[in-house]
Amino acid sequence: MVLMSHMSRLVGVSAAAVLLLAACGSSPASDQPAPHVVAAFYPLEWAASSVLGEHGSVTTLATPGAEAHDLELTPQQIASLADADLVVYLSGFQPAVDDAIEQSGAERVLDAATVVDLLPVAEEHVHGAEEEEHTADDGHDHGEFDPHFWQDPTRMAALVEELGAQLAEIDPEHAGDYSAGTAESVSALGVLDTELAAGLDxxxxxxxxxxxxxxxxxxxxxxxxxxxxxxxxxxxxxxxxxxxxxxxxxxxxxxxxxxxxxxxxxxxxxxxxxxxxxxxxxxxxxxxxxxxxxxxxxxxxxxxxxxxxxxxxxxx
The missing domain is CATH 3.40.50.1980 (Nitrogenase molybdenum iron protein domain)
Incomplete structure (x- = not known):
C-alpha cells in the first residue's frame, strides 16, 4: 500500500509538470504586439504588406477610388498616426499627410523621398536617357520632383529593402520573416523589371x-x-x-x-x-x-x- 501511494504521488507530480510545460509552450514568446503600419497611399501599402507577410497589419490613408493627390484626412485618421508603429509616406505628394504627421507627433516615420532617387518634373516630354537622378540628400524641395517613383520597379525595390530593415528593428522577434519577405518581394520586382525591359525593347x-x-x-x-x-x-x-x-x-x-x-x-x-x-x-x-x-x-x-x-x- 505504501508503494502504491508513493507511485501515485509520482504520477501526479509528473502529470503536473507535463501540464506546466504544455502551458508554457502554448503561451506567446513575447508580449509585444504585432506591428501596425500606416501607409499614405496604395503603392506604399503594397510595399509594406509584402514585407510584413502574416505579421502585423497595414492601413491606408487614401480612400480607394479617390485621387491620392487630393487626399483630405479625418481627425480619426490624423490621430491614428500617433498610434502606428511606422508611418510611411512621400513628402510633398500629399500636403494633408505632411501636415498630419507634424500635428500627430508620430514617433516613427519613413519618408520614401529619403530612400528613393527622385527625378525632376519634366516640362513637356519625358525622355528616358536624358533625366538626371537626384536623391533627397541633394537638399531640393520635393515639389520640384516627380513623385511617381513606383512606376519603376527598381525604385520600389529600394523602398521595400528599407521597410524590411525598419520592421526588423521594430519587431526583432520576426526579423527573419521580414528579411525573407523583403527578399521575396525584391526578387519579384526584379522579375517585373526584366519583363518590362524585354516587352518594351x-x-x-x-x-x-x-x-x-x-x-x-x-x-x-x-x-x-x-x-x-x-x-x-x-x-x-x-x-x-x-x-x-x-x-x-x-x-x-x-x-x-x-x-x-x-x-x-x-x-x-x-x-x-x-x-x-x-x-x-x-x-x-x-x-x-x-x-x-x-x-x-x-x-x-x-x-x-x-x-x-x-x-x-x-x-x-
Missing part, C-alpha cells in the same frame, strides 16, 4: 501620350518618351494651345492611342482621339485601386500597363 515607336504625366519613371527606366497632356497633377487642365501641340505630336510620331486613367475623366483623351481618329486605352498610374483597375495589385497592374503600351506602340 523593340517597338515601332517610343512615344506615348497620356492625360496625366504620371509615367516619368517608366519612361526613364525603359527609354520611352512620355508626352503628357496635363502635368504631374491630374487636376491640371490643358490649354487649347497645349491640345494643339498634342495633336501635332501625335501626328508627327504616328501615335495610335491616347491613354487615360481610371480615377479621372477621359473626356480630354476621347476628344483628342476622336479628332485624330485614334484609339483610347487605360494606362493606370497606380495611385489607388478600384473595380475599374486593370489588375488587382501592383504587379498585375504594372503588367497590364506593359500590355497596353506594347499594343499601342507595336512592340514585339
Amino acid at each position: 523593340e517597338c515601332a515607336r517610343r512615344e506615348f501620350i497620356t492625360t496625366h504625366a504620371a509615367f516619368h519613371y517608366l519612361a526613364n527606366r525603359y527609354e520611352l518618351t512620355e508626352i503628357g497632356i496635363s502635368g504631374v497633377s491630374p487636376d491640371d487642365e490643358p490649354s487649347p494651345a497645349r491640345i494643339k501641340e498634342i495633336q501635332d505630336e501625335a501626328s508627327a510620331h504616328g501615335v495610335t492611342t491616347i491613354f487615360f486613367e481610371t480615377l479621372t475623366s477621359d473626356a480630354v483623351a476621347t476628344s483628342i482621339a476622336e479628332d485624330l481618329g485614334l484609339e483610347t486605352a487605360v494606362l493606370d498610374p497606380l495611385e489607388g485601386i478600384t473595380d475599374q483597375s486593370p489588375g488587382t495589385d501592383y504587379p498585375s497592374i504594372m503588367r497590364a500597363n506593359l500590355s497596353a503600351l506594347s499594343t499601342a506602340n507595336d512592340c514585339s
